Amino acid sequence: MKRGVPPAPAVWMVEHLVPRSRCDGLAGDLLEEMVAGRTTRWYWRQATGAVVTGWLGVLRDQRSMLFLALVWASLGPAWIACFNALDGGGPASSPAWRMDSSWGEISTFSMWMILNLLFIWAPVVMCLIPGTWISRSFSRSRFPLAFLLSGFVYFAGYFVTYVLMIVYSFPGPWIPWRRFTPLTEAADIHPWALALRIPYLLAVLCAMWVTRPAKSAHRGNRLLRLASPNADGAEWDRRNFSRQGLGGLVLAGLTSTLVLCLLLCRMPQFHGAFSAALLVKALLYVLAAALAGAAGTAICWNSSSSAFLSHPPVTFDRFAIDCAACWVWVPATFLLATSDSLLTPLVAGLGATVLGLRLRAAIPEPAISEPGARELFDSVLRKPGREWHGVFVVLFVLLSVWALDRRLLLASAFTLALAGFVFAWKYKDAPADFSDLSHGNRQAVAKLLRIAGPAVLVTLAVLVFGFSGIGYRLVGVVNSSARMGGELHPLRVRAEPSATSGYHSIILWPPEQTNRLILPLPEQSLLLTPSAMHPLIIRFDGPYWYFQAPSRRPGLHAHQELGTPVEYRIQASGGPLTMEARQTIGGEVRLADCSEIRMTIANRNNRPGVISLALLLADSSAPGKRALYLGQQPVVSSEPGNFSVKASAVTETLRFPVPQPARLLRFNQIIVMFLPEKGQSESAPEIAIRQFALYAR
Amino acid sequence: MANRSYLGELELMILLAVIHLGDDAYGVPISRELEQQRGREVSVGSVYAALDRMEARGLVTSSLGDPMPERGGKARRYFRITEAGLRQVAATRRVLEKMWRGLPRLNGERA
Numbered sequence: 001m002k003r004g005v006p007p008a009p010a011v012w013m014v015e016h017l018v019p020r021s022r023c024d025g026l027a028g029d030l031l032e033e034m035v036a037g038r039t040t041r042w043y044w045r046q047a048t049g050a051v052v053t054g055w056l057g058v059l060r061d062q063r064s065m066l067f068l069a070l071v072w073a074s075l076g077p078a079w080i081a082c083f084n085a086l087d088g089g090g091p092a093s094s095p096a097w098r099m100d101s102s103w104g105e106i107s108t109f110s111m112w113m114i115l116n117l118l119f120i121w122a123p124v125v126m127c128l129i130p131g132t133w134i135s136r137s138f139s140r141s142r143f144p145l146a147f148l149l150s151g152f153v154y155f156a157g158y159f160v161t162y163v164l165m166i167v168y169s170f171p172g173p174w175i176p177w178r179r180f181t182p183l184t185e186a187a188d189i190h191p192w193a194l195a196l197r198i199p200y201l202l203a204v205l206c207a208m209w210v211t212r213p214a215k216s217a218h219r220g221n222r223l224l225r226l227a228s229p230n231a232d233g234a235e236w237d238r239r240n241f242s243r244q245g246l247g248g249l250v251l252a253g254l255t256s257t258l259v260l261c262l263l264l265c266r267m268p269q270f271h272g273a274f275s276a277a278l279l280v281k282a283l284l285y286v287l288a289a290a291l292a293g294a295a296g297t298a299i300c301w302n303s304s305s306s307a308f309l310s311h312p313p314v315t316f317d318r319f320a321i322d323c324a325a326c327w328v329w330v331p332a333t334f335l336l337a338t339s340d341s342l343l344t345p346l347v348a349g350l351g352a353t354v355l356g357l358r359l360r361a362a363i364p365e366p367a368i369s370e371p372g373a374r375e376l377f378d379s380v381l382r383k384p385g386r387e388w389h390g391v392f393v394v395l396f397v398l399l400s401v402w403a404l405d406r407r408l409l410l411a412s413a414f415t416l417a418l419a420g421f422v423f424a425w426k427y428k429d430a431p432a433d434f435s436d437l438s439h440g441n442r443q444a445v446a447k448l449l450r451i452a453g454p455a456v457l458v459t460l461a462v463l464v465f466g467f468s469g470i471g472y473r474l475v476g477v478v479n480s481s482a483r484m485g486g487e488l489h490p491l492r493v494r495a496e497p498s499a500t501s502g503y504h505s506i507i508l509w510p511p512e513q514t515n516r517l518i519l520p521l522p523e524q525s526l527l528l529t530p531s532a533m534h535p536l537i538i539r540f541d542g543p544y545w546y547f548q549a550p551s552r553r554p555g556l557h558a559h560q561e562l563g564t565p566v567e568y569r570i571q572a573s574g575g576p577l578t579m580e581a582r583q584t585i586g587g588e589v590r591l592a593d594c595s596e597i598r599m600t601i602a603n604r605n606n607r608p609g610v611i612s613l614a615l616l617l618a619d620s621s622a623p624g625k626r627a628l629y630l631g632q633q634p635v636v637s638s639e640p641g642n643f644s645v646k647a648s649a650v651t652e653t654l655r656f657p658v659p660q661p662a663r664l665l666r667f668n669q670i671i672v673m674f675l676p677e678k679g680q681s682e683s684a685p686e687i688a689i690r691q692f693a694l695y696a697r
Numbered sequence: 698m699a700n701r702s703y704l705g706e707l708e709l710m711i712l713l714a715v716i717h718l719g720d721d722a723y724g725v726p727i728s729r730e731l732e733q734q735r736g737r738e739v740s741v742g743s744v745y746a747a748l749d750r751m752e753a754r755g756l757v758t759s760s761l762g763d764p765m766p767e768r769g770g771k772a773r774r775y776f777r778i779t780e781a782g783l784r785q786v787a788a789t790r791r792v793l794e795k796m797w798r799g800l801p802r803l804n805g806e807r808a
Binding site for chain 1 (some may be wrong): 724725728743749769771
C-alpha cells in the first residue's frame with residue numbers, strides 16, 4: 001500500500017457512512033493528514049471513530065424517535081398474543097407467527113404481512129404524520145418508499161432472526177402462545193420474544209427514519225421562545241399554532257392511554273365488597289392512565305417534526321396536566337365498556353367534557369386582526385356566523401342515543417364524547433392572553449387532583465360493583481339481532497344431511513382446548529365471615545355445554561359455547577339436547593361458610609313451558625370429584641302462568657339454600673343444569689347466567 | 698430536555714483552539730492543536746461532532762472554503778467563534794478561576 005494513500009474501504013466508510021453534514025470536511029481533513037504522513041492504521045481508527053461518533057450523534061438527535069421505536073417494538077409479542085387471543089387461532093396461530101415451522105399458504109403470508117405492517121405503521125401514523133402535517137414539510141413521495149422499505153426490512157429481519165433462532169434452539173423454539181396474555185407478552189424476555197422484537201424495531205425505525213421531516217431550524221431554547229416570541233428573530237404567531245396539531249397531540253395521548261388500558265385494566269373476577277386491594281388497583285389504573293397519556297403526548301410533542309417543539313402555544317407541563325384531567329377517566333370508561341354497561345357513554349362524555357373545559361382554559365383564542373383595519377360599525381353590521389357547533393352537538397347526542405339503543409356501546413361513547421368536547425370547547429370562555437401560562441401550573445395541578453379524586457372513586461365503584469347489569473335493568477335492550485347483523489344466529493353447530501337416512505343430524509365437534517385465566521378468590525376471611533355485610537359475587541364467565549344422550553356429562557363430542565345463550569339459538573335433531581353451564585372458581589370456598597347461593601339469570605326464552613335450573617357444587621380437587629346437589633328451582637318467567645313473549649331478556653334470581661356440610665367440605669366449581677320439560681328438549685333454552693351471589697352463613 | 702448552559706472539557710478546549718487559530722481554524726489544525734496540548738491522539742470525528750453540537754447551540758459558525766486538489770477535491774470547513782461562544786468561554790473561565798483560587802497547591806504541580 002502506498003504511503004499517503006488511504007485504504008479504499010475506509011474512504012468508502014467515511015464518504016458513505018458518516019452523516020452528510022460533516023462528511024466532506026472530515027474526508028478532506030483525513031486525506032490531508034494522510035498526505036502529511038499519517039499511517040493507514042491511523043486512518044482506519046479515525047474512519048471507524050467518525051462513523052461511530054456520527055451515528056451516536058444522529059441517535060441523540062432523534063432520541064424521541066428511537067425511544068418510541070423501542071417501546072413499540074417491545075410490544076411486538078403482545079401484538080401477536082393479542083391478535084391470537086382475539087382471533088382464537090387463525091393467522092396468529094399459523095406457523096409463521098410462531099417462528100417454529102416453515103410458511104404455508106400465500107394467503108396466510110399476506111395476512112401475516114398486512115397485520116405486521118399495520119402494527120409497524122401505527123406509531124408512524126400516530127406521531128409522525130400529524131407532526132409532519134403541522135410543520136408543513138409533508139412529502140407524500142416518501143411514504144410509498146417508506147412503506148415498501150419497512151416491509152422489506154421487516155421481512156428480511158424476520159427471516160434472519162428466524163434462521164438464527166432455529167440455529168440457536170435447533171430444531172426450533174416451541175412457543176406456547178395460547179398460554180400468554182398481551183400483558184405478559186409485553187414484558188416477556190424469553191430469547192424468542194426478544195428475537196421477535198428485533199425485526200419490529202428495525203422496521204419501525206426504518207419507517208420513521210424515511211418519513212421524518214427535515215430538521216426544524218427553530219430548535220433550541222424553547223423556554224426562551226415562549227417568554228419572548230421573537231427571540232429567534234422570526235415572526236410567528238403562537239396563537240395560530242395553538243390550533244394546529246392540537247388534535248394530533250390529544251389523539252396521541254388518548255391512544256397511549258387506551259393501549260395501556262388494554263394491557264393493564266381488568267375487571268376483577270369477583271366483586272361485591274370493598275377492599276384495599278381494589279382501591280390500590282383503582283389508584284394505579286388512574287395514575288398509569290395519566291402517565292401513559294402524558295408519555296404519548298410527549299412523544300408527539302417532542303418529535304422532530306412537531307411544530308410544538310419550536311413554537312409551543314403553551315408549556316408542555318401545562319398541556320399534559322390539562323389533558324391528564326381527561327385521561328384519568330379512561331380506565332373507568334374502559335372497564336365499563338368491558339362490562340357491557342350503559343354507563344360507558346356517560347363516563348366517556350364526562351371525560352371528554354373535562355378535556356374540553358381544561359384545554360379551553362389553557363389555550364386562548366387566535367389573534368384578531370387590528371381594529372384599525374375594520375370599517376366603522378363593522379362588528380355591528382356584520383352578520384354573525386352560523387354556529388354549527390350546536391347542530392353538531394345535537395347530532396352527536398342523537399347518534400349516541402341511537403347507538404345506545406342498538407347496544408353499540410363504543411360508538412355511543414365516542415359520539416357522546418365528541419358532543420361533550422365540542423360543547424365544552426364552545427361553552428367555556430378562552431383566557432384573555434398568555435400572561436399567566438407559566439404561573440398557572442400549580443392551579444392546574446390542584447384542579448387535576450380535584451378531578452382525579454372522583455375519577456378514582458368512579459373507577460373503584462366500577463371495580464367493586466361492576467355495573468354489568470345496568471344495561472339490562474335500565475333499558476333491557478338486549479337486541480341480539482342488532483349485534484348479529486340483523487338476524488338471529490342460525491345454528492352454531494354444523495348440520496349436514498345423513499347419507500343413509502336423509503335426516504339432518506347435529507354434529508357436535510370436540511371442544512377446543514383453551515387455557516382460561518382463573519383469578520384467585522379474594523380474601524375469603526373478609527367476605528364469607530358471619531360479620532360480612534356483602535355477599536361474595538362471582539360473575540359467570542364459564543362455558544355452556546351442549547350434548548346429547550347417551551352422554552350424561554360433557555364429553556369429547558359435546559359442543560361448547562363461551563358467549564351468552566340469549567344471543568344465539570342451538571337446536572338439535574335426533575334426540576333431546578342437554579345444556580349445562582360450569583363456573584370454575586379460582587380457589588376453594590368452605591361449605592361451612594356459605595348459607596345460600598343466589599343465581600341471577602337473564603331469560604329470553606320464548607317457548608312456554610316449565611324450565612328448571614339445578615345447581616351442583618363440586619370439588620374437582622377431591623378424590624372422585626365429589627359433588628353436592630342443591631336442588632332445582634323453576635324459572636318463573638317461563639312458567640305457563642307468567643309467560644309472555646320477551647323482546648328483551650328478563651332478569652330473575654333463583655335462590656338455593658346450602659345445607660350443612662355433609663360429604664362435601666369445600667367446592668371450587670359451580671355446575672348449573674338446564675332442565676326443560678319434555679317437548680322442549682330439542683332446543684336449548686335461551687337463558688344466560690349472569691352471576692352467583694354467595695351469602696355468609 | 699434541559700438545555701445545557703455549560704461547556705464540557707472537550708468543547709472548551711476546541712473553542713480555545715478555534716480562538717487561538719483565528720481564521721485558519723478547520724479540522725486538521727484544531728485536531729493537531731488538541732493533540733499537542735493534550736499529548737494524545739484525538740479523533741477528528743469527535744472534534745467534528747463537538748463542533749456540530751456547538752454550532753447548533755450558536756457558539757460557533759462554519760463556512761466552506763474552496764475545493765482543494767490535495768484534499769481530493771474536498772473543501773475545508775472553517776469555524777469561527779461567535780459572540781455567544783466568547784461569552785460562554787469567558788464565563789467558564791471565571792468559574793474555573795474562582796474554583797482554583799481557593800485550592801492549595803496539588804501534589805506534582807509546579808509553582
